[in-house]
Amino acid sequence: MSTFVLIHGGGDAGWYWHLVEAELRARGHDTVAPGLPAGDEVATLTDYADAVVEAVGGRQDLAVVGHSFGGFTAPLVAERLRANVLVLVAAMIPSPGEAPGDWWSNTGYHEAVREQAARDGGATGNDDPYISFYQDVPRELADQAMRMERAHPSAASMNAPWPLKAWPDVPTRFVLCEQDRFFPPAFFRRLVPERLGIVPDEIAAGHCVALSRPKDLADLLEGYTDVP
Template identity: 50%
Template sequence: MSTFVLIHGANSSSWDWHLVAPELRALGHEVIAPDLPTGSPTATLTDYTDAVVKGIEDHDPKVPDDLVVVAHSLGGFTAPLVCHRVPARLLVLVNGMIPRPGETVADWWSNTGQSEATAGTDYDEHETFFHDVTPELEAKALAQVTGQGEAAMLQPWPAESWPEVPTKHLVGRDDRLFPAVWARGLARQRLGITTDEMDGGHYLALSRPAELALRLDAYTH
């Protein structure tokens, strides 16, 4: 059994994980899914990290030694900071961003080549994020939107290095925000790791929660 810490992405909340959490619990794991202060214009990545660490400590003041920290999308900027502060056994990025020391979220898009990887593609909220999510879930997801504060986008990533924690990189083959071919190259370049893939787009936690939970569970064995 592991304790999964599920970190959501930008402009959102822990609701994003509401279908994955019960699947993980059914597999025998504990789940912590904190809300980050993404809607606050002044909240920084440090504040996001504090919110996750507080969620872990509120769950168990002793801090479990079986933590698996999972991050979706922008959560990739927060998760490694959490792993610098708590004894995680594993870090998993699910369509997650991979920062470098001193890099801001605002600069990450051009620094990584994401802008070029999606050049020529017209941005459309449905097609980019929810093309494989049911209309009912898409409507509920849009109702959870918190807004995305600017301070976190402009704070240089404060860690001096990636944490010394085994890291997995899982992507959806049909992610239209972070195309799989580009994402594989980024993981090799920045972390020196091989990417795992599964069917689905950017919101795997909404489109394929049961399969995602099984993938996460498999990483613990």
């Protein structure tokens, strides 16, 4: 059995993963889903990685999973803990030395959003989070997620270069959400091969897939641990 180390995205908490955790634990796996430091504007990406490493403790057979902004933290953790697999779920893919604040323009994100918004009538990039983030999440869960929003990430973490000199030598997978209105699917279909040299797996879900399709996401995550 594996230990799944689940790293949340910007504004979120470890709670984001609770439905996926229940699925994985029911199958005999262990899970760790810490809430990363929030409200600390000098916290760095390394501080976030430190918090995850501390939460993992001495657990072994690790699958490190990062969602959204967690894509900047997950590779740091996977390298330090020598994970068996690294999974990015609708996540930002950093390049060595790239600050998260620069990622948006470096990747052509804004143009991708404008193009997709022109096709879907403005749903992509919409200011209403119930349209752009939680469109397929049960309303009660979406409301709870909104109430639990936290001040994360910090200004310091957004402006400092990503500290790794190269992508970690860990088997890497990417889960693309086909109905994502925050990161357009066409954007990641281009960026994932460019930056990781792999083809993403796809799931019929919006950006917050751990809340909308927890069983299907758990199926994918568990499958990655079966592949050498």
